[in-house]
Amino acid sequence: xxxxxxxxxxxxxxxxxxxxxxxxxxxxxxxxxxxxxxxxxxxxxxxxxxxxxxxxxxxxxxxxxxxxxxxxxxxxxxxxxxxxxxxxxxxxxxxxxxxxxxxxxxxxxxx
Amino acid sequence: xxxxxxxxxxxxxxxxxxxxxxxxxxxxxxxxxxxxxxxxxxxxxxxxxxxxxxxxxxxxxxxxxxxxxxxxxxxxxxxxxxxxxxxxxxxxxxxxxxxxxxxxxxxxxx
Numbered sequence: 001x002x003x004x005x006x007x008x009x010x011x012x013x014x015x016x017x018x019x020x021x022x023x024x025x026x027x028x029x030x031x032x033x034x035x036x037x038x039x040x041x042x043x044x045x046x047x048x049x050x051x052x053x054x055x056x057x058x059x060x061x062x063x064x065x066x067x068x069x070x071x072x073x074x075x076x077x078x079x080x081x082x083x084x085x086x087x088x089x090x091x092x093x094x095x096x097x098x099x100x101x102x103x104x105x106x107x108x109x110x111x
Numbered sequence: 112x113x114x115x116x117x118x119x120x121x122x123x124x125x126x127x128x129x130x131x132x133x134x135x136x137x138x139x140x141x142x143x144x145x146x147x148x149x150x151x152x153x154x155x156x157x158x159x160x161x162x163x164x165x166x167x168x169x170x171x172x173x174x175x176x177x178x179x180x181x182x183x184x185x186x187x188x189x190x191x192x193x194x195x196x197x198x199x200x201x202x203x204x205x206x207x208x209x210x211x212x213x214x215x216x217x218x219x220x221x
Contacts, residue, residue: 033208104153105154
């Protein structure tokens with residue numbers, strides 16, 4: 001019954017590795033997002049997709065590449081991980097004008 | 112000037128007290144105003160949203176928007192320990208990305 005799900009929940013990896021985080025929503029929403037929340041709890045938008053099309057691409061390094069195979073999925077691939085990438089990454093989906101539904105988050109730790 | 116300003120706290124109040132959380136913003140075009148609650152190690156969840164000035168009440172929670180002052184507030188009456196969380200204000204234009212405040216950490220002391 002989970003509306004927005006993310007996998008994995010925790011990810012610990014070495015600098016320089018490539019990793020992916022998966023997100024799925026079963027709410028039928030057209031728009032999905034990736035957010036990064038740093039250690040100070042600041043929630044910053046990274047990407048937004050609407051019906052598999054990239055809508056928002058904030059100032060994010062090219063090492064981050066979102067992929068939306070269909071409307072219900074938005075995955076995040078990160079190349080050459082750096083220490084500063086350590087954060088909690090939230091996926092969210094949003095019906096038009098209304099609230100966003102957040103996933104449980106993926107806590108990424110880069111060693 | 113940042114688009115949305117919010118005092119990060121932490122704010123500690125005794126159980127039963129009235130809590131007042133506030134945000135200011137700079138973009139007068141914002142039309143939707145929201146408050147999210149985030150428990151530790153969880154994703155944010157929407158508490159309340161409004162798209163006009165004035166007050167909106169839901170149980171112990173009241174959201175207040177003053178567009179002329181570019182100021183929004185969330186009041187929590189009869190605060191409970193279970194209200195301890197981080198509260199994020201958020202706002203957006205129609206059909207646009209949501210801009211979040213940095214969040215205020217609230218502790219309700221039993």
